Amino acid sequence: MGGLGVIDLSLFDKCLLLKRWWRYFSEQNKEWRKLIYSLHYNKECPSQQAPLSLKNASHAWKAVIKNHPLFNKTIKFKFGNGREMAFWHDLRLGEEPLKNSFPNIYLLTFEIRGLLGDYDAIHVRRGDKIKTRKDRHGVERSLHPHLDRDTRPEFIQQRIAKWIPPGRTLFIASNERSSGFFSPLSARYKLAYSSNFSSILDPVIQNNYQLFMVERLILVGAKTFIKTFKEDENDISLTDDPKKNTKSWQIPVYTIDGWGS
Numbered sequence: 001m002g003g004l005g006v007i008d009l010s011l012f013d014k015c016l017l018l019k020r021w022w023r024y025f026s027e028q029n030k031e032w033r034k035l036i037y038s039l040h041y042n043k044e045c046p047s048q049q050a051p052l053s054l055k056n057a058s059h060a061w062k063a064v065i066k067n068h069p070l071f072n073k074t075i076k077f078k079f080g081n082g083r084e085m086a087f088w089h090d091l092r093l094g095e096e097p098l099k100n101s102f103p104n105i106y107l108l109t110f111e112i113r114g115l116l117g118d119y120d121a122i123h124v125r126r127g128d129k130i131k132t133r134k135d136r137h138g139v140e141r142s143l144h145p146h147l148d149r150d151t152r153p154e155f156i157q158q159r160i161a162k163w164i165p166p167g168r169t170l171f172i173a174s175n176e177r178s179s180g181f182f183s184p185l186s187a188r189y190k191l192a193y194s195s196n197f198s199s200i201l202d203p204v205i206q207n208n209y210q211l212f213m214v215e216r217l218i219l220v221g222a223k224t225f226i227k228t229f230k231e232d233e234n235d236i237s238l239t240d241d242p243k244k245n246t247k248s249w250q251i252p253v254y255t256i257d258g259w260g261s
Contacts, residue, residue, distance in 0.1 A: 014067060017063055017064050017066075017067045018067055020064045021064060021067065024036065024064075036061065039057070102210065102213065104204050105204060105205070105210055105213055105214060106217075108200050108201065108204055108214070109213075109214045109217040109218060110217075111200060112194075112197050112200060112201075112214070112218060113217075113218060113221045115197070116169055116171060116192060116218070117169065118168075118169070118223060119168070119169040119170070119171050119192065119222055119223065120163075120164045120168050120169070120170050120171070120222050120223055120224040120225070120226075121170070121171040121172070121173070121218065121219045121221075121222035121224070121225050121226070122156065122160065122170065122171075122172055122173075122225075122226045122227075122238065123173050123174070123215075123219055123225075123226070123227050123228055124151050124156070124172060124173070124174035124175075124176060124182070124228055124238065125151070125174070125175060125228040125229070126147070126148070126151050126174060126175060126176045127175045127176060127177065128175060129143075129144055129147055129228075130142070130144070130147055130148045130151075131143070132252065133249065135249070139251060140251070140252060141249035141250055141251055141252075142249065142250060142251075142252045143245045143248065143249060143250075144239070144241040144245065145241065145250040145251060145252050145253050146239055146240065146241050146252075146253050147228075147239050147241050148252060148254065149252075149253060149254045149255075150238050150239035150240075150241070151176075151228065151238055151239065153181070153182050153183070153184040153185050154184060156182075156185065156238060157184070157185055157188055159238055160226055160238075161188075163224050163226065163236055164189070164224055164226075166188045166189065167188075167189070167190070168189055168190070169189070169190045169192055170185065170189035170190065170191055170192065171192045171193070171218055171219070171222060172185075172191060172192070172193055173193075173194065173215040173218070173219055194211060194214065194215055194218070201214065224236075226238060228243075229241065229242070229243035230243075231243060
């Protein structure tokens with residue numbers, strides 16, 4: 001503000017545009033926000049959207065877009081389902097994007113993706129989610145009553161058949177510890193795991209957190225990526241059980257028609 005009380009219009013305009021980005025990320029249920037997302041960001045999060053794909057955007061939104069790099073430098077994201085931020089590219093918890101903090105891991109991930117070629121992927125979360133407890137009558141109950149069933153290979157094959165045709169390369173990321181657990185899927189698909197690339201990973205990967213970062217980038221690079229749980233209305237998933245369930249303990253179901261236990 002100058003001596004005459006006249007504000008810096010350029011700075012004021014930039015602040016208003018940055019506020020629009022803040023509203024974009026914080027007002028996800030607003031109709032205007034849903035419209036912008038459906039028009040421009042249906043397949044990529046804003047920071048990774050190619051500029052040419054936004055050539056038909058309105059003049060007003062193009063002005064907002066120009067300020068996204070500045071917005072990214074001043075905001076830290078909390079990681080969720082990956083639709084609103086780029087796991088490797090956007091600023092999260094530290095002072096720089098993960099691709100800069102872990103350049104070797106970032107590069108070797110693309111080497112693995114190149115070796116996989118044209119592939120699909122599933123994330124199968126079992127161990128930490130398949131927990132049961134007995135009620136006062138001694139009956140086993142679970143917060144995710146269908147998860148154990150839906151993440152077994154015979155049910156996975158039946159579930160994903162409508163999305164992934166036979167003969168495809170299928171990358172599997174899972175916390176299942178039983179060796180060969182997913183082997184029955186090899187009758188229909190060419191299976192691949194991160195362990196197949198140990199010669200590339202072992203010299204670099206030091207812990208499970210780093211392995212998670214690698215697998216995350218491999219998963220999102222797949223032609224078809226199937227999650228364990230449906231986290232967004234556009235997701236496809238292995239089970240229909242809700243991911244967040246903290247109250248309703250139900251009897252586990254193991255049959256396709258829901259009978260038996």
